[in-house]
Amino acid sequence: MIKVIATFTVKADGVDAFLGMAKELVEKTVEETGNISYEMFQDNKNPAKLFMVEEWQSREALDKHLSSVHFTTLVPQMGKYSDNEAAVNVCNKVL
C-alpha cells in the first residue's frame, strides 16, 4: 500500500475555488482502479492549509492517476490558487 500526503497552502481568497476543483478531482479519482481512498482535510484554524491524504494499491495505480486527464487538467488549475507548489510526499507506513 502506498500513502500519499500532499500539503497545500492556498491563497486566502482562493479557498472556495480550490475546493470546487478538488471536489471534482476527488469524485473522479475514487472511481479509479487501484485507489483505496482519496480524502481532503482542512486545518481548523487556517482554512488555507489543506491536505490530500491518499491510499493506492500500487505505484502503478498511482502513476496511472498522475497521468489521468482529470489529474493533468485539474491540478494545474488548483495550483493557480496556491501560494506555492504543493509538497507531495509518497510514503510507506512504518508504524
Next chain:
Amino acid sequence: MIKVIATFTVKADGVDAFLGMAKELVEKTVEETGNISYEMFQDNKNPAKLFMVEEWQSREALDKHLSSVHFTTLVPQMGKYSDNEAAVNVCNKVL
C-alpha cells in the same frame, strides 16, 4: 471525527532513534479511549520526512492524549532528533 496531520523533519542521523520513540508512542496511544487510528508514514525518497496521521473521535479525546504521560514524556524527546518543531495541523474532512 478529528484528523491530525503532524509533519516531522528529523535529523538524518536521528531517524532510527526518533522511530524507536514513536513506536512506543503509537503503542500507547492506540490503547487510548477515543483514538480511532494513529499511524506513522515515511517519505519514500527522504527517510527524514515523517508524518503522524491520526483520527480521534472528539476534541476531548485529543486533548486528553495531549496531556497523557506518554505524550508529554516521549514527544519532547522525539523533538531532540528533529530539525525543527513539528507542524501539527488539527483538521476536518472537507472532501
